[in-house]
Amino acid sequence: MPARDTVEPWNRQRLRAGNERLLLDRLRTLGTASRAQLARETGLSKPTVSSALASLEAAGLVHEVGTRAPERGRTAVLYAPDPAAGYALGVDIGRGWLRVAVVDLDGRVVARADVRNRARASAALTGLVVDTARRVIGDSGVDPARVVHGVIGTPGVYDERQRRVRYAMHLPGWGRAGLVDRMCEELGVPLEVHNDANLAALGEYTYGVGAGSRLFAYILIGPGLGMGIVSGGRLFTGARGLAGEIGFLPWPGRRGPKTAEAGTARAREPERLEDAVSGTAVVEAARSFGMSGQLSAKTVFDAARQGDAAAVRAVELEGERIAHTVAAAAAVLDPDLVVLGGGVGHSVDLLLGPVREHLRALTPLRPVIAPSRLGEDAVLLGATATALDTARNLVFERRTGDA
Amino acid sequence: MPARDTVEPWNRQRLRAGNERLLLDRLRTLGTASRAQLARETGLSKPTVSSALASLEAAGLVHEVGTRAPERGRTAVLYAPDPAAGYALGVDIGRGWLRVAVVDLDGRVVARADVRNRARASAALTGLVVDTARRVIGDSGVDPARVVHGVIGTPGVYDERQRRVRYAMHLPGWGRAGLVDRMCEELGVPLEVHNDANLAALGEYTYGVGAGSRLFAYILIGPGLGMGIVSGGRLFTGARGLAGEIGFLPWPGRRGPKTAEAGTARAREPERLEDAVSGTAVVEAARSFGMSGQLSAKTVFDAARQGDAAAVRAVELEGERIAHTVAAAAAVLDPDLVVLGGGVGHSVDLLLGPVREHLRALTPLRPVIAPSRLGEDAVLLGATATALDTARNLVFERRTGDA
DNA sequence: CGATAAAGTTAAGGAGCCTTACTAGAGCCG
DNA sequence: CGGCTCTAGTAAGGCTCCTTAACTTTATCG
Structure with missing residues (x-):
């Protein structure tokens, strides 16, 4: 090599x-x-x-x-x-929640805030991030100058050249250029941006069930669908940072390899795998099976737990689709561990059975499948872990300068 | 990280x-x-x-x-x-051919042999490898003691613990334990064994069209189906060396995500993706479309080139199935280049069109797709490149010892 | 033929590591 | 209680190998 x-x-x-x-x-x-x-x-x-x-x-x-x-x-x-020789900042920008944490060099959280993200425009969102970060740093009692690095987790991919986030469909205005630079300036802290699924994978690897895995994949199922890959302790990002964008996996619903000839596309199937597996898909499936009322992924899973037939069928279908995803990832990557997390994290106990069962039918490769241990905190902890790594390097390299 | x-x-x-x-x-x-x-x-x-x-x-x-x-x-x-400070040995054990080459430290081939592999038992095969390697080293005029390392490419995966090759279905007897150790002993050269698709990828990366790619995938279509992945110049092997075993990709022919419910499995579809994409599948498809006689992948492609309708349809179908494979790999890995090679290498010109066309329908991610430049030599050159790397390290580390 | 420029060598100095030999402190034992 | 033994840590000296700076050698150019 x-x-x-x-x-x-x-x-x-x-x-x-x-x-x-x-x-x-x-x-x-x-x-x-x-x-x-x-x-x-x-x-x-x-x-x-x-x-x-x-x-x-x-x-x-x-x-x-x-x-x-x-x-x-x-x-x-x-x-x-000395854990106080420097501090790192982690930010998780989700569609529903904004989470911010400050950690010391030992990785211990010294301050944290979770606030609802109701921003519907770029200025509101960056303002919210900057204000919250300032408040958290203030709460921690840490000299702001000692916060040497920050990492932001978000859906989509950050494009270094255009200086903007791409493919972040769920966050209005978030794709505008220069937003990160402005936040960086206002906070006075160098900031990096990474994909949320990637950071969740790193978080789960560093603090959760992924520890010690040689190659593990974290499947983030929430409003969207993403996968983070950690290989030998390092993030695997592909050529352009798009590795793990499994929302784009070929999916018979779109245009099956065989239906192409016959032209017998089936009606109710979603077009993209992302739409078939994400949290909203569970709701749609439940509706098509006869559930009604104000539904969310959580209510469907709760109903399934109570034994509601339609909900059980929806969960079953979701498990089957996740199995399809896992099978594809297993054949290409050979992971020794696949972790399911994100919004469905609370309900993984219901899904594990169906996923494993369908996997048996799909492929002889069967990696261990486990639920996330960090749950909703995976992205935030992955962000702090990544920022921490850079912060440790920075603090070490600056040791001769001032002190 | x-x-x-x-x-x-x-x-x-x-x-x-x-x-x-x-x-x-x-x-x-x-x-x-x-x-x-x-x-x-x-x-x-x-x-x-x-x-x-x-x-x-x-x-x-x-x-x-x-x-x-x-x-x-x-x-x-x-x-x-000094290119003569050491030499490396490369071996490609294929179902039809055995290829052996000796290269100097500059990577130049100083001797080479290609012989038909008619061995039908383990002893015959190891004997053939050892004899051919000895002959090639003899032809090169190199002192055998200067051949410091060798790499063997073969279908399947080498299991270090059991000291045997696994999953090599096309080579009778080749799965027995201790074969590699014996060859190593008889030749007096340390030997490593790697998967042929992986080595082909490395060969194409080092000497072919893959040069400089940040992440590239080499799809080897021959008697079997395999993929080698090179990430940042290094082989990506997964947790157990099974990364790229795309023969196991979920394939609607086996049991589509939807047909599971309806139970409408279709008749003539192959069960595994490997059987649907490999060279023999092209022949079967051509036959089912009406071609007859003594067929091989090559004759089918030749007929398609002449305009034979059944052959054209078979090639079209093959292109569609390859597109399915490429789409899955692209979504998981984000390669900037996908190379098609192996037995179908000679006919990639016919396939590129259909593959690209179906890919457009399958996914928005479209990596560059290119034919192999090294053709049948990719595995052998990948083996020498890998052996060369180890040989250079060995020669450097031994520099203080004797000389 | 001297000025200039590049390649390479020699000599002096220094940074940083290792080894050896020592001191400091703590418990055990006669 | 004093000596023995064992571990932690320090001091001094030496060695390796790098750098700087000056010098030699050899080429071209005016």
Whole structure:
């Protein structure tokens, strides 16, 4: 496999930086450790560890946190990364809710807000995001200058060139150019934008059931349909960031490979897989099976739980369609785990059975299927996890500058 | 994105090795360069380049290859990597043909053989591989000890634990355990086994139309159906090496999402996508449309080229089914390029039109679709490219040992 | 033939790591 | 209680390898 990683020359400064980085990372995974312990674990000599750790402490990235007495011998001084050396911002812009959180470098949430998103225009939405973020940072008591990076999760894909979000049909006005730049400016925090399904996948990988999976897929079923793919701990985005846009999967409802010839397209089938699987599709299916009244995905699932025949059939159909989606993803990606989340997350217990059953009929590849553990928080936590990663890098790289 | 790369400490020796590596890699991409030029390009100082290059030369990895006079000033001494510092072996085990090639470190083929594979048992096949490989190495005039690594391409997936190839239905006896170990022993060359579609993808990426693609998919249509995925220059294999096993894609012929309810499974449709798209499926389709006689995929395509109505319909159907495959892959992976290869490679010109047309109806995502440039050689060249990469690493790492 | 420019070497200096040898502190044991 | 032993951490010296700067060599140009 070609493609090298590093292109920079390795001089002594890089050597030093590399070792400090190594120590800091090890300290983060261990939580707390003495110098002697770090020397044993990293393979560096004790003097080197002492001096590198002194640099890190001078930069404010690390500090003493107490002592520990070994079974015999001198008590060791323990060090730990300083969680307050920087903060990261996570934002989840959904159709119904706006969620914002600030986390410290340990990943702990220090402040959070969930507000209803009633914005119907771009200016209202950006204003709401900026105001809420300012309020959350204020609530946290953190110096705003210490918030070094932010990540926003949203439906659609951010186009770096045009500086706008594309394919975000459910958020009115959100596709205008320059919105993110303006928020970035007003908040004074560098912002990145990522697809919500991708972030949910990363969140579930970092804090939820995905931990340790070699390749896992997170299917986000809400107002829309999306999939996030995490491969070896990294997001898999495809050539243009559109990987996992499974709303576009070929779907017999649209124009089956065989019906093309005969021209016998069937009437009531939705045109796109997205419309067939998303939350609104459940409602439509329930209606076509005879349910009536004010329906939402939640009420249909609740009715199915009560044994309502039409609702049960709608849920069954939804399970079948999800199975189709999972089967396609399994054949192409070979995941060891598929997580179902999003709006239907609360009702995955009802769906798991039908999905697994139909999957048996569709394909011999059967990855483990599990419900989301983070539920509605997956996108937000994925955003903070991503921002956290960048923030840790930034704080480390700036360590020589000021402090 | 979490997951760090290096875990080892950076001491002085690693520093030196890293810089030598940097120089060697740069020399490989440039082909040939002077010391001053390398110093400018890598950012290392001239004395460092001189001394590191002297080490590499002492190890036999690099040598002088002449001089070049700049516009003004002293003539420069040019260096280049020594292609004879090691060799790599590539093997393509197909149902009809066995292909073996030996390449030098520059990737140039120094000897090659293509023989018919008539083996019908495991012993015959391993014997044929070993004999042919020995013969090719002999023909090349290369010291067998200098062949440091080999890669074998085959249908199916190699299971490291059970030490056998799985899912290779078209090769009788090839699934037995320990075969690869035995060949490795008899040849005295470390061997790896990879899926043929994966290697073809890598071959097409390295030497063919895939060059520079951020994410590209190679669909191998032959006796079977497979897909290789190259992401950022690296093979994407999924959790268990089964990524791209698109023979398992859900296919309405098997049991469409809708026919499940109505129970109106249609008669003549193949059960699995693999059977519907592979070369033999073209023959069956042609037959069902009225062609008769001794048919092969090639004869059907030839007849279509002549205007035979039944053959044209069969090709049309094949194009439609391939479009289904491409659409599924596009929605999940977002490739910027999809290459069609394998046995149908010669006839891709006939298929491209129908595939593109049906794709328009299936999905708004339309990656570039191109025919394979390497044709039947894709698997073999992918095998040599993969073996070459390992061989280069091995030769570099052994540089201090003997030489 | 001297000025200029580029390639490459030599010499001096320094950064950072390792090893060795030491000090500091804590428990155990006679 | 003093010495022994074991671990943590520090100090000094040495080694490797990189950089800077000056110098040599060799080519072209006026």
